[in-house]
Amino acid sequence: MNTRYITYGDSYAASKAACDLLAVGVIAIYGPTDPNSADAVQAHCRAAGVPHIQATWRPPPLRDLEIPSPPGINLYPEAVALSEAVAVFIKDNDWNTYTLLYDDDEGLIRLQEILKYADPNDNWLVRRLKSGKDNRQLLKSLKVARHTRVILDCPSDRILEYLRQAHDVKFFEDYMSYVLMSLDAHTLDLQELRYGLSNVTCLRIFDHADSRTTAYHADWKARATSDIKIPRMTHEITVEAALASDAANLLTNSVETVPKDFKIEPESIECKSDAKWESGNIFTEHILTNPITGITGNILLDNSTGERKNFNVEIMELSNSGFNSIAKWNADTGFDYVRTATDVSDLLAEKWQNKTFRVASRIGAPYLVERVPKEGEVLTGNDRYEGYSKDLVNEILKETLHLNYEIIIVPDNGYGAYNKETKKWDGLIGYLIDRKADLAICDLTITYERRSAVDFTTPFMTLGISILYMKPTPPEPELFSFLKPFSVDVWIYMAAAFLLVSLLLHILARLAPNDWENPHPCDKSPEELENIWHIKNSCWLTVGSIMTQGSDILPKGYSTRWVCGMWWFFALIMCSSYTANLAAFLTNAAMDDSIKSAEDLAMQTKIKFGTVGGGSTYFFFKRSNVSTYQRMWTAMESARPPVFVKNNDEGVERVFKGKRQYAFLMESTAIEYQLERGCDFVQVGGLLDSKGYGIAMPFFSSYRTAVDNAVLKLAESGKLVELKNRWWKLPENATKKCVQQEVAEEGTSAAELGVDNVGGVFVVLGIGCGMAAGMGALEFLWHVKDVAIEQKMSQMDAFWAELSFALSFWETEKPVEHSRPSSSASGDMASRASSVLRSAVDLFNMDVFKKDSR
Structure with a gap:
């Protein structure tokens, strides 16, 4: 083996070194790694008919450009296939918005190949970094624009410099994801950035735990301690070293496997002459058709282009213990993710051990209220609050995921509404978007508008809109x-x-x-x-x-x-x-003789009704296409004085003071809580819609899956029901506990006949x-x-x-x-007969006298 060392990028020195080797007599030339120098060397080799082997990234050939025969041999993975692997990976991870950063022309070409596989609806941005200069201003502007997913293409020796600059401007923190295009990125010592919360992913084309790799590594270390002069290596085998070893093995194997009747005899060829090595083309064809298994896996070459095909790519992810394999890719089989859900949870838990999660919430019973300290008690931290939200987040983060957290109360105590003038969100949603909080938990309804701004877990509570109203005053007891x-x-x-x-x-x-x-x-x-x-x-x-x-x-x-x-x-x-x-x-107590449903509210004008301004119920009526709800929205919007309130507590108070002249539209869970404690209230009608409360978090949160799984686990175990009963239901011996009665159905009220x-x-x-x-x-x-x-x-x-x-x-x-006597009777008997009709006694005496006279 004859070796020549030249300066990187010096194509003249590379040409001279190639001519010297050809003059000595060689059967193949390997290198150099500089693309421009490699082109010069390849031209000399093609003219002399000597195989040229290289292991460097080359752009895909132009379609109309005819490839010379025999072609040059390149062991580096094909550019198009490598770009496809990255494109499929970001698509599998639902990347529809990302930023591509590069610092040389080759990097731009590689990124363009990635964009060829991008979805037309993807939103991407391409920016060029300045090598050796300060790029903090560019990175800071990307942070302000809330870019969180980055594909970085640059040589491995400049990766750490760019990541340090990103860390300085807080562009390398939680919610950030980086894909490093360099195949040597896994060999870098990122100890200083290892405990950051950004997700860092890179690619490699060979397994360091493979027996061939370990044997080669041991032999390399042994040679490094000898007198042989070799370049200094890092603690890992680089792609260049691995491909150089594979190139040597390919050449050695090709020499050993040539036909017996074919003799390989190198010839001395001058660059200025027209001479060619007679066996060169045949030997090149033999190399192209001679597959071997090297450090970088099976080496198969395309006979027409000389490019390597059918290679394997391994996806690596940075953790506290270094880079770990998460998936493998092959052009024929696609991606095979090797991590289980448990492995992902364990790695994320390990990554989050040094993180204290900021949980944003708002004051509002029964979800979160300030605790009243006992005599002599000093409350600090999370102990200052109690309620359903605190118990829920404690079950998820502390008990299930074993993570630390702190509760933050938003200053305006708002859920979050979008301001069209400032084009910003306020309240809890604004806190998440500005990365002031990691989670937001309270009675926060999952809506389409909020879902477009932040991410949500599976709902931990389902509900609907209903009507809170005052019970009628019972009539005074009446005696009659x-x-x-x-x-x-x-x-x-x-x-x-x-x-x-x-x-x-x-x-x-x-x-x-x-x-x-x-x-x-x-x-x-x-x-x-x-x-x-x-x-x-x-x-x-x-x-x-x-x-x-x-x-x-x-x-x-x-x-x-x-x-x-x-x-x-x-x-x-x-x-x-x-x-x-x-x-x-x-x-029948005739509990409500005025309204029985939302339709009754919409059809009358005496009773006013409203919602929390800017809340989910507010927008439900505003955007509804149902005629009844549209009529209700028109009535609410045009009401004077305004019927919208700042929060549920104000709405409940207005119902109480309204003396059955105001009804409040609110979530059924809040109504259920009020009915348990307010004996003067009643729920009118059923649910107008169906929705749920969810835990909100910024987009691209790495812990989203873990939190979502914890919510599902609590739901399956019945813990969510237990928590709700703890804060909604009053004890049986509570003095304020109310026994609610069902409202009489429409048509059953009695009326006097x-x-x-x-x-x-x-x-x-x-x-x-x-x-x-x-x-x-x-x-x-x-x-x-x-x-x-x-x-x-x-x-x-x-x-x-x-x-x-x-x-x-x-x-x-x-x-x-009795029968009246004949006409021959005496006159006084006739007079007595007439008196029969006047007196029963006279009639009786007359009858006795008649019998005696006879």
């Missing part, structure tokens, strides 16, 4: 509330009906002969009859009927029974109506009573006819005699009527 089922008119009509029916029954009973009964049932021939239907018994029957108790006396006449039947029908309907309506009055509701019953009763009166009249006239015939009187006399007796209400007994 049992009269409520009927209106006053109905009660008056019922009393009148009772008196009229009782009187009618009394009259009809006196007119009806069947209601005159034998007072002594054992006496078959009574001298007088009795009528029990005086006014007292008539009233007793009617009142007993309407009280559904009945009576031990019942009428027997057709008319009286008919009027009783009508009255019983009337009593049935009225009693049933009264019972049903009274039950509704007693069991008026005449219009029960007037038909009165009509039926009136018709029935009229029919009874008619039947009583017919029955009376028929009886008068019988009396006139029996007593041989005119019907008119009998009518007036019977009517006169019937209207003698004080008379309750009636003499039994």
